[in-house]
Amino acid sequence: MSGRYNDVALLLSQIKKSESVLKRITDEYDTFLQTDFKMLGKKSTSAIVIAEYLVDYYTCLETLFFRISQFFENNISKEKWHADLLEKMTLQVEGLREPVVSDHTQAILSELMKFRHFRRYYFELNYDWDKLMYLQKKFGEVRDLIPTELNTFRAFVCKLQEEI
Secondary structure, eight states: OOHHHHHHHHHHHHHHHHHHHHHHHHHHHHHHHHTHHHHHOSOHHHHHHHHHHHHHHHHHHHHHHHHHHHHTTOOOOSTTHHHHHHHHTTOOBTTTBOOSSOHHHHHHHHHHHHHHHHHHHOOOSOOOHHHHHHHHHHHHHHHHHHHHHHHHHHHHHHHHHHHO
C-alpha cells in the first residue's frame, strides 16, 4: 500500500478515536447533570465540573482539527493560531478538501474556544452562572451538529482513500 493510503487510514482512525472521546465526554456530562448536579445545585464544585467538560470537549475537537490541518498541510498563523485553525476548518479548498464544520458550528465553537482560554487563566472559583448556562446552551447546540459534520467529512476522507 502506498504511503498516502496509510496516511488517509491514519486520519480516519484519528477521526474515529476523536468521535469516541467526544461521545464519552457528552455521555459523562449528561450523567453528571442527571445525577450529581441535581444534588449539588449551582455550587462552585458543579461549575468546575461543567467547565471541565466544556473545555475537554473543545480541546478534543481542536486536537482533531490540528491533525486534519496537518494532513492537508494547511498553514496556520503563529499568532492566534487557535482561532486561525478553527476558521480554516470551515473552508472548502477546491481540489484539496471539503470543510470540516459549517460556519454556524464554527461560531458556536468559537464561544467554547474563548471560554477555554478564559478558563486556563481564571483561578477564582466563583463562576458566572448566567455565562455558564449560556455556554451550556451553546454546547447543547454544537454537540448535536458535530457528529453529522464529522460524518460528512469522514465520508469525504473515505472517498479520498478510494481514489488512491
